[in-house]
Amino acid sequence: MKFLKIHQELVTGEIAEQMCKICPFGAISEKDGKLEIGMACRMCRVCVKNGSPGVITLEEEAQETVQKSLWKGIAVFAEQEAGVIHPVVYELLGKALELAAKSHQSVYVLLIGHRLADAVQELLHYGADKVFCYDSEELAEFRITPYVNAVEDFVKQIRPSVMMIGATVKGRSLAPRAAARFCTGLTADCTVLQIKENTDLVQIRPAFGGNIMAQIITPNSRPQFCTVRYKVFAAPERKEQGAGEAVYLRMKEEQYASSVRIVEKIEKPKEMDIADAEVIVAVGRGVKSQNDLRIIEELAEMLHAQIACTRPLIEAGWFDARKQIGLSGRTVKPKLILTIGISGSVQFVAGMKGADCVIAINEDPNAAIFDVAHYGFVGNLYELLPRFFEEMRGGRRDG
């Protein structure tokens, strides 16, 4: 256990003032010539590194250490709904295989639900050594208590070193409860994962709205829980031949009970607010006629994208006003926006410049949109898109 020690004998008025200033969190204060570290301290250790030498030092107190060799394996929680595996699971598996190869560990999958025989078989095509399954009627619907109980039972029996969970709505409920049950570390929304020889997981995640990256480890607790969002890692190719072993587990009868009752399930309409969309296909005046929107729709369907547009197309009556991006329309912040036949007026760009990735197709090489786009394609959409569809039909792959 590490802590900060203040060497008061070295503190002078000048040093005290300097130390108070150096703390980025304003956690150091001076009282009667003595320094104090308050609750705002985030243990960033800037005072140790950049402060007056020796005034504040990092000390370590011996503590009980976890025996890491007893915790082996990288486990992936396989979220499913009615037996359909959430695609983030395959992505987690891809990363798990990579981490396992580096640290000489096995890859496990934990599946919880009801009537999962097909899901188990499917998962065995993705390279895991073992798929563990709790299959029971009480687990058919996601209810937090029995699901956490199953994770607990699995962890106690299998003792994995790492537990990876998708940062979905369910994952964000399950991961923290399970981590708290073991009083172990949980790092949310990791964007980079690496592993050390000693099986310590190096977790990198954005903080402060992505303005800062933090590298986090869980040096003395197991398992190491982390969540990862959908579409961060790459899914491995599905293997023709399934391999690995399916293991069905049962927990104690009382562990299956839940006091939560599902009254009703309401499917969400597909039509959603473009401001919430992760992928947007935006169209502008480069699209010549309303009939041509069919190819745009085809593209949007392929990318699971929402369609949005510029102001002129609203004025032309092609779209509902809620679909407009720009100063007088909606502001969007999707992961990907594809702009098609949009020149990129200041007003339009103001509504979409927060997008993580901008891909633009436009005929005019001088269009302002190319200053904003990460990937610009100077070309005619009526030629490029049909070619793209051909390409997709030719070399189609699942997913």
Added chain:
Amino acid sequence: MKILVCIKQVPGTTAVEVDEKTGVLKRDGVESKMNPFDLYAIEQALCLRETYGGSVEVITMGPEQAKMVLQEAVYMGADRGILISDRRFAGADVVATSYTLSQGIQKSGTYDLILCGKQTTDGDTAQVGPETAEFLKIEHVSNVLQVVEVKKDGIIVLENQEMQVRKLCLPLPCLLTIEKDANTPRLPSLKRKMEKTEQKVEVIGLDDFSDQDPKHYGLAGSPTQVERIFPPEKNTDRQVFEGSSTELAERFTQILKQKKYI
């Protein structure tokens, strides 16, 4: 109905930068504000009090200046604020924070319902709510769009999942995290500001808890450790492709595949 809302003071802006050489956070001033997500939880709590009666209390963990957000909640209409503050809580990660909160909550009273914002703007983890529920050994539901009804045998809520909304009935006491934009939070009332509501904020620390082992709190009680912080890589690369439509279509396909959209 006794309701408790967990809130947090966060930096006024997320526009912070890291000095690449020193690893120091550069902030524009030290302005802070109430975590915007918490406003929806407070509003939900106040609406429930209007319908079912009872009280709304707010709790936060942080340094002395975190009293400000409790005060703001009191101006919005909360009956009482509790600040959990102790220098031994410094450096707490998600687990230690949740454990501290659960101890503070148990010390402060017995509640029928505990509400949290969906997440904070500084950590963005959305994990403290569920972990706190685990330590309190009560049920929880995350991403609640609306509390539909409170009945004798439980509370009915709408849970916002990706593809569906589930209407759930769960027993009290329980913990809910309230979805962003679930309602329109009211503004702090000027009238309440004018009244002397200062005394409505109370401070508790480790010595008030049932578990007083300092090893369970702050940095010592935190299983995770931040090894370093650094600025994100900025993607300033801009690529513009020209060529035949076949070439462009190939490149287009390649990029979309690389980004895992097809």
